Amino acid sequence: xxxxxLSAFGLLAVFVAILFCLGLPGSKAQAxxxxxxxxxxxxxxxxxxxxxxxxxxxxxxxxxxxxxEGFKVNVxxxxxxxxxxxxxxxxxxxxxxxxxxxxxRKDKFDFGTPYYKTGAVMAVKKGSNxxxxxxxxxxxxxxxxxxxxxxxxxxxxKKYGFKxxxxxxxxxxxxxxxxxxSVACFDDQPVLQYGIKHGLKLQIASKPANQGWxxxxxxxxxxxxxxxxxxxxxxxxxxxxxxxxxxxxYLGTTAxxxxxxxxxxxxxxxxxxxxxxxxxxxxxxxxxxDLIRAIANEQGFKVKIKxxxxxxxxxxxxxxxxxxxxxxxxxxxxxKAQFDFSKPYFNSGVVMAxxxxxxxxxxxxxxxxxVAVKTGTSGxxxxxxxxKKYGFKxxxxxxxxxxxxxxxxxxSIACxxxxxxxxxxxKQGTKLKIVTKPALNAPYGFAVKKGHNQALLKAFNTGLExxxxxGTYDTIKAKYLGSDEIKTAAKTSGNSAEDRxxxxxxxxxxxxxxxxxxxxxxxxxxxxxxxxxxxxxxxxMGVVPNKFSRGTSTTLIYLFRGMPLLVLALFIYTGIxxxxxxxxxxxxxxxxxxxxxxxxxxxxxxxxxxxxxDPGQMEAAxxxxxxxxxxxxxxxxxxxxxxxVPSFINQFIITLKDTSILSIIGLLELTQTGxxxxxxxxxxxxxxxxxxxIYLIIITVLTWLSNWVQRRTKV
Amino acid sequence: MSEKVKVTNxxxxxxxxxxxxxxxxxxxxxxxxxxxxxxxxGKSTLLRNLNxxxxxxxxxxxxxxxDIARNxxxxxxxxxxxxxxxxxxxxxxxxxxxxxxxxxxxELKKETKEQAEAQAKKLLATVGLEEKFGATVQSLSGGxxxxxxxxxxxxxxxxxxxFDEPTSALDPEMVGDVLEVMKKLAKQGMTxxxxxxxxxxxxxxxxxxxxxxxxxxxxxxxxxxIFEHPKNERLQDFLNKILNV
Numbered sequence: 005x006x007x008x009x010l011s012a013f014g015l016l017a018v019f020v021a022i023l024f025c026l027g028l029p030g031s032k033a034q035a036x037x038x039x040x041x042x043x044x045x046x047x048x049x050x051x052x053x054x055x056x057x058x059x060x061x062x063x064x065x066x067x068x069x070x071x072x073e074g075f076k077v078n079v080x081x082x083x084x085x086x087x088x089x090x091x092x093x094x095x096x097x098x099x100x101x102x103x104x105x106x107x108x109r110k111d112k113f114d115f116g117t118p119y120y121k122t123g124a125v126m127a128v129k130k131g132s133n134x135x136x137x138x139x140x141x142x143x144x145x146x147x148x149x150x151x152x153x154x155x156x157x158x159x160x161x162k163k164y165g166f167k168x169x170x171x172x173x174x175x176x177x178x179x180x181x182x183x184x185x186s187v188a189c190f191d192d193q194p195v196l197q198y199g200i201k202h203g204l205k206l207q208i209a210s211k212p213a214n215q216g217w218x219x220x221x222x223x224x225x226x227x228x229x230x231x232x233x234x235x236x237x238x239x240x241x242x243x244x245x246x247x248x249x250x251x252x253x254y255l256g257t258t259a260x261x262x263x264x265x266x267x268x269x270x271x272x273x274x275x276x277x278x279x280x281x282x283x284x285x286x287x288x289x290x291x292x293x294d295l296i297r298a299i300a301n302e303q304g305f306k307v308k309i310k311x312x313x314x315x316x317x318x319x320x321x322x323x324x325x326x327x328x329x330x331x332x333x334x335x336x337x338x339x340k341a342q343f344d345f346s347k348p349y350f351n352s353g354v355v356m357a358x359x360x361x362x363x364x365x366x367x368x369x370x371x372x373x374x375v376a377v378k379t380g381t382s383g384x385x386x387x388x389x390x391x392k393k394y395g396f397k398x399x400x401x402x403x404x405x406x407x408x409x410x411x412x413x414x415x416s417i418a419c420x421x422x423x424x425x426x427x428x429x430x431k432q433g434t435k436l437k438i439v440t441k442p443a444l445n446a447p448y449g450f451a452v453k454k455g456h457n458q459a460l461l462k463a464f465n466t467g468l469e470x471x472x473x474x475g476t477y478d479t480i481k482a483k484y485l486g487s488d489e490i491k492t493a494a495k496t497s498g499n500s501a502e503d504r505x506x507x508x509x510x511x512x513x514x515x516x517x518x519x520x521x522x523x524x525x526x527x528x529x530x531x532x533x534x535x536x537x538x539x540x541x542x543x544x545m546g547v548v549p550n551k552f553s554r555g556t557s558t559t560l561i562y563l564f565r566g567m568p569l570l571v572l573a574l575f576i577y578t579g580i581x582x583x584x585x586x587x588x589x590x591x592x593x594x595x596x597x598x599x600x601x602x603x604x605x606x607x608x609x610x611x612x613x614x615x616x617x618d619p620g621q622m623e624a625a626x627x628x629x630x631x632x633x634x635x636x637x638x639x640x641x642x643x644x645x646x647x648x649v650p651s652f653i654n655q656f657i658i659t660l661k662d663t664s665i666l667s668i669i670g671l672l673e674l675t676q677t678g679x680x681x682x683x684x685x686x687x688x689x690x691x692x693x694x695x696x697x698i699y700l701i702i703i704t705v706l707t708w709l710s711n712w713v714q715r716r717t718k719v
Numbered sequence: 720m721s722e723k724v725k726v727t728n729x730x731x732x733x734x735x736x737x738x739x740x741x742x743x744x745x746x747x748x749x750x751x752x753x754x755x756x757x758x759x760x761g762k763s764t765l766l767r768n769l770n771x772x773x774x775x776x777x778x779x780x781x782x783x784x785x786d787i788a789r790n791x792x793x794x795x796x797x798x799x800x801x802x803x804x805x806x807x808x809x810x811x812x813x814x815x816x817x818x819x820x821x822x823x824x825x826e827l828k829k830e831t832k833e834q835a836e837a838q839a840k841k842l843l844a845t846v847g848l849e850e851k852f853g854a855t856v857q858s859l860s861g862g863x864x865x866x867x868x869x870x871x872x873x874x875x876x877x878x879x880x881x882f883d884e885p886t887s888a889l890d891p892e893m894v895g896d897v898l899e900v901m902k903k904l905a906k907q908g909m910t911x912x913x914x915x916x917x918x919x920x921x922x923x924x925x926x927x928x929x930x931x932x933x934x935x936x937x938x939x940x941x942x943x944x945i946f947e948h949p950k951n952e953r954l955q956d957f958l959n960k961i962l963n964v
């Protein structure tokens with residue numbers, strides 16, 4: 005039976021795969037796409053970051069150049085040797101992989117303008133007393149195959165009498181030295197520098213030798229056009245500062261020592277354009293996003309953006325789950341009691357907007373009508389302060405989009421929103437118009453929990469000043485609000501160009517939907533795993549002949565079955581860190597929430613299932629002399645489990661659906677993904693239809709499976 | 720004859736309800752004692768106290784010189800020597816006939832599968848069901864199930880067997896086969912305590928018949944004394960009722 009269940013899951017997987025294959029890219033790029041090979045892992049030049057996205061100096065440079073020159077690249081991390089060979093065989097068009105330009109390589113490759121200067125250095129274990137090559141005599145030295153540094157070491161080998169061990173990747177090479185197998189290794193200087201900065205327990209013990217340059221290579225005599233474009237693009241990014249920014253990002257030249265290299269979690273709103281919103285590629289952009297990233301870049305720290313929604317973001321900072329919040333947050337006296345604010349980075353004010361064809365244009369016309377606001381915003385505060393005077397009712401929403409829709413559909417007569425946000429939304433096609441002048445002029449600030457993260461706050465202020473001085477600040481602002489840019493912004497977010505049919509929407513968002521689905525399934529599977537353990541344990545505690553254990557079981561079931569999932573999720577995500585001072589990643593909080601909640605239900609039916617087994621079975625087993633535990637295991641559980649199987653499968657389906665509730669703590673599962681896509685394209689009906697269909701398909705398969713298993717296990 | 724079981728002043732209460740009101744009963748080795756009495760009189764409770772399926776409230780139950788009413792007794796090892804046969808058979812529904820019989824010997828006596836299997840087949844032969852070794856429990860009739868249950872109890876080589884109304888749940892045509900097996904056991908000298916309404920069985924097989932009513936033993940004696948010359952009024956009543964149906 006087990007095998008059949010597995011194969012049914014396989015079927016499900018195939019089903020899902022087919023669903024997404026249907027939406028494979030049909031839109032052929034007009035610009036040429038080049039296939040570029042790179043190394044698997046050669047930080048800081050190329051490596052997968054925590055999100056498994058390839059980043060690094062090489063990757064950022066080739067992408068920046070491609071952008072400047074209007075071509076596309078598909079970077080493939082195939083490994084250094086494989087990349088070299090693939091370029092030679094014509095499988096790949098070019099290679100950028102921290103590849104030193106050497107005379108031998110020039111026989112086979114044409115190189116672009118050198119883009120990075122490097123040299124080979126020797127590194128030894130931290131604290132080692134080796135400082136010269138002479139001390140290597142008779143010892144082992146670790147090298148990485150095919151690197152210029154390895155060539156250099158091999159050239160010294162005879163003279164200094166050391167042995168070499170060769171590895172296929174840098175990590176293993178370093179480890180061979182840190183564990184003491186080898187006494188030293190040779191590698192390119194920036195690579196080692198970066199590694200050491202990130203905690204590698206090595207120290208550099210020689211001056212850079214065999215200095216050379218890294219170059220972008222193509223097969224000799226081919227792709228002249230590509231080399232030309234590379235050289236032209238490199239020149240542009242060197243001149244406009246992008247190059248320095250990229251290098252600085254990884255090697256942290258201008259970094260602020262207090263925050264350097266640290267990663268801060270920054271909470272933000274799910275959708276508050278133009279300050280934060282997911283673009284077509286579902287990457288968070290906007291004034292806030294660009295600003296915090298530019299400041300982080302400049303100050304040498306890293307940010308992890310968490311689009312939690314405004315309220316959740318504010319709570320996350322208060323509870324210590326996030327280090328700071330940047331979410332178009334007005335600086336108010338009330339908030340100052342809880343937060344320390346940066347210098348204002350944007351001046352805003354609240355306006356009233358009504359449906360395009362509405363005749364309302366004054367606050368006094370709102371008497372007796374409904375007005376939509378978004379929770380926790382200055383717009384909401386403003387509306388609440390006026391509602392007595394003007395006699396209107398307030399309806400509260402959790403995100404801007406729903407608030408706008410309430411006005412366009414006529415449920416509410418007007419809404420209150422920050423001026424730039426309203427402006428941007430209208431330009432994006434929201435059918436509203438602004439009818440009042442900005443009121444309550446309130447500046448936006450970046451906030452940290454009062455008394456905490458002062459270094460981050462200081463870095464933000466310094467960075468903001470620098471960005472203002474360098475003009476970057478104005479560029480960012482103009483990108484989203486400048487009159488010329490608005491059109492391009494509208495274009496990039498693609499209101500007119502995007503295909504708005506169902507198929508079109510699936511095609512554009514398949515990546516996001518797929519990763520949302522993956523998160524949903526992953527969350528479901530992990531939660532079910534732990535919930536089953538928890539549930540079975542608590543259920544069993546409920547049937548053993550021990551008053552204390554039965555009481556505990558009953559209490560746990562009562563507590564976790566009685567608490568709404570939403571409340572439990574928020575309690576665990578924001579409450580626990582406030583109590584313990586320990587951050588919990590959203591995914592973990594989500595899994596804990598589901599484990600307790602679903603586990604309580606599982607416990608209840610496990611208990612029930614065992615109790616449903618004829619008590620005579622236990623008596624017969626016990627009267628043979630079998631102890632309680634053995635009787636349970638051999639006789640009662642096998643019969644009880646048969647009774648429980650349908651309930652288990654039912655619970656799995658419920659768990660899958662319940663994951664959607666975890667969107668509240670910012671988990672990017674299927675529902676949250678849908679929310680974000682809608683925030684960008686405002687196609688609520690169609691996107692929710694797609695999301696609903698995906699849930700239904702999976703649940704249909706699961707239901708079918710459940711019926712099948714039920715038939716199978718009938719006694 | 721030596722004493723196998725000696726029950727002294729056994730009291731059992733369920734809440735306020737006193738079900739056994741001070742029972743004194745002795746069972747000799749190789750003796751067959753049949754307990755009769757109206758339903759609700761406490762005879763099943765008395766039997767279930769003998770292997771502690773019910774916890775005695777007070778009094779003592781000495782089996783082979785060990786008072787099992789005490790709390791510090793290793794009840795599991797005591798039970799290994801006491802076979803129990805239930806009214807509703809209680810065969811393990813998740814196991815086959817053979818597995819039902821082999822489970823305890825393998826788990827508790829650490830017999831190998833081969834030993835247990837050989838013994839199980841032998842026991843099935845004695846109850847006339849050798850061909851049912853691999854059958855599922857659900858495929859057997861009630862009478863067959865009860866005979867397997869007896870074989871299961873015998874697999875641990877107990878030196879006393881308790882029968883709790885073993886034929887009450889059977890269709891009349893099945894009763895004979897089960898009683899036949901029990902008679903055979905009695906002939907082989909097994910010590911047996913049987914709660915039953917089968918007066919024919921009691922007359923034929925019992926060494927001693929015990930009449931229980933209202934939680935007390937009102938009369939005991941040989942089958943002849945009990946059935947031919949009952950002294951107690953309630954016993955006379957009881958016999959009138961069941962023999963003149």
